[in-house]
Amino acid sequence: MAESLWTVLRDLKRVRRGGIEEIAARQRSRLAELVAHARANSPYYRELYHALPERVTDTTTLPITTKAELMDRFGDWVTDRAITLDAVREFIEDDENAGTPFLGSYLVVTTSGTSGERGVFIQDDRMFNVLSAITVGRATGQFLRGRHDYWGMVSNGGRTAALWATGGHFAGYATARRLMLQRPSRRRKIRIISIHHPLERIVAELNEFRPGILNGYASAIALAAREREAGRLNIAPVLVITAAEGLPPEEYPRIAEAFGAKVRNQYACAEFMGLANGCGENWLHVNADWVILEPVDAKFRPVPPGERSHTVLLTNLANRVQPIIRYDLGDSITVRPDPCPCGSPLPAIQVQGRTSDVLVFTAENGREVRLPPLALGTLVDRTPGVSRFQIVQDQPTRLRVRLEPSGDRDDGQVWSAVRGAITDLLAEHGVRDVEVTRDGEPPSRSAGGKFRPVYSELAG
Numbered sequence: 311m312a313e314s315l316w317t318v319l320r321d322l323k324r325v326r327r328g329g330i331e332e333i334a335a336r337q338r339s340r341l342a343e344l345v346a347h348a349r350a351n352s353p354y355y356r357e358l359y360h361a362l363p364e365r366v367t368d369t370t371t372l373p374i375t376t377k378a379e380l381m382d383r384f385g386d387w388v389t390d391r392a393i394t395l396d397a398v399r400e401f402i403e404d405d406e407n408a409g410t411p412f413l414g415s416y417l418v419v420t421t422s423g424t425s426g427e428r429g430v431f432i433q434d435d436r437m438f439n440v441l442s443a444i445t446v447g448r449a450t451g452q453f454l455r456g457r458h459d460y461w462g463m464v465s466n467g468g469r470t471a472a473l474w475a476t477g478g479h480f481a482g483y484a485t486a487r488r489l490m491l492q493r494p495s496r497r498r499k500i501r502i503i504s505i506h507h508p509l510e511r512i513v514a515e516l517n518e519f520r521p522g523i524l525n526g527y528a529s530a531i532a533l534a535a536r537e538r539e540a541g542r543l544n545i546a547p548v549l550v551i552t553a554a555e556g557l558p559p560e561e562y563p564r565i566a567e568a569f570g571a572k573v574r575n576q577y578a579c580a581e582f583m584g585l586a587n588g589c590g591e592n593w594l595h596v597n598a599d600w601v602i603l604e605p606v607d608a609k610f611r612p613v614p615p616g617e618r619s620h621t622v623l624l625t626n627l628a629n630r631v632q633p634i635i636r637y638d639l640g641d642s643i644t645v646r647p648d649p650c651p652c653g654s655p656l657p658a659i660q661v662q663g664r665t666s667d668v669l670v671f672t673a674e675n676g677r678e679v680r681l682p683p684l685a686l687g688t689l690v691d692r693t694p695g696v697s698r699f700q701i702v703q704d705q706p707t708r709l710r711v712r713l714e715p716s717g718d719r720d721d722g723q724v725w726s727a728v729r730g731a732i733t734d735l736l737a738e739h740g741v742r743d744v745e746v747t748r749d750g751e752p753p754s755r756s757a758g759g760k761f762r763p764v765y766s767e768l769a770g
């Protein structure tokens with residue numbers, strides 16, 4: 311049976327009191343249950359784990375999984391036989407379905423993530439309860455402290471604004487929609503502002519809504535901070551939460567100063583939306599009672615604390631409908647070797663290689679237009695029929711698009727939809743002279759070995 315929100319909240323408290331040992335105990339028992347469930351209900355895992363002992367409490371004995379392989383075996387991967395890839399695809403083709411229950415209760419989110427390959431993730435009620443509990447019981451308590459924060463939230467009416475990609479089934483957007491569908495009165499407290507809009511419109515919406523918490527993709531928040539510095543944006547949030555990507559380190563104090571607010575980072579992905587929350591010491595604390603992150607080298611051997619990993623293996627201990635176990639996430643992390651001075655018993659990490667450059671264009675009127683990379687990436691990501699993509703700005707007025715449509719789609723149609731979406735977005739921002747060309751090369755990794763879905767060769 312799925313844990314209720316209250317059961318999970320109570321358990322978070324016990325884990326806080328119990329510290330490291332309690333966290334390790336949760337990992338062992340939850341992993342054993344997850345593996346047993348996956349073997350009993352997922353034909354894919356039954357096959358993959360056929361030679362393993364009956365009870366598994368340690369991830370290191372398990373084989374590694376990848377997004378490409380899991381997506382390829384989608385129908386066998388899920389543990390609910392009513393779910394088929396065709397049914398999910400039909401569901402996600404309609405943007406209006408974002409956040410609405412799929413097959414009764416599931417939340418569906420899609421992402422190309424840091425690997426550029428499109429994944430479709432289905433979350434059950436238990437997952438949703440765990441994420442809600444982590445947000446309410448752990449992150450908010452960690453972020454908002456003291457009288458100043460309290461009065462700051464009160465004076466802003468307790469409102470949260472989020473700068474996210476909309477119009478698709480992206481994690482942040484779909485989750486916020488689900489929360490508002492569950493309780494329509496939340497619409498007064500939560501506002502999602504699309505990063506696809508021109509900056510003037512984003513500024514106007516923020517000025518009108520006056521959030522106490524400003525949440526969003528880090529690159530979009532950095533652009534908003536510039537607007538605050540220029541005096542066009544007039545909000546006074548107490549807390550700014552940056553997510554999904556990293557910024558150059560000097561950008562964080564700059565954002566804090568621009569808003570006169572606390573800035574906290576959040577580490578999230580569609581595979582587990584509440585991986586870690588930032589503390590005042592600038593470390594990210596992993597919600598290790600509900601997720602296992604194993605830093606490994608290129609040959610998937612463990613990397614000790616203090617050393618930067620090549621990739622990280624993720625095991626989601628909450629979601630049962632689509633088990634994600636020892637999954638190659640692609641991020642490079644470093645685990646803090648000693649206890650964090652902030653006092654949190656949760657393991658502290660830093661994430662590298664998610665840094666993304668803002669793309670810069672010139673509008674018809676000569677003005678500079680700065681676009682967060684995710685504004686372009688999410689647009690392509692939500693185009694039906696896209697399997698993998700990469701967008702490269704190689705000249706001030708040229709974007710090269712590397713595209714791999716999914717096998718069952720007409721290549722020409724997918725390309726024309728992608729090209730149209732990018733051209734429309736640029737036009738909406740007053741940029742009309744950019745050539746959007748198809749690059750025959752497949753999406754590829756950069757010299758550093760990391761894949762970046764959107765980047766500029768002009769930056770830096």
Ligand SMILES: [Zn+2]
Pocket residue numbers: 589590591593595650651652653654658
């Ligand atoms: Zn800390």
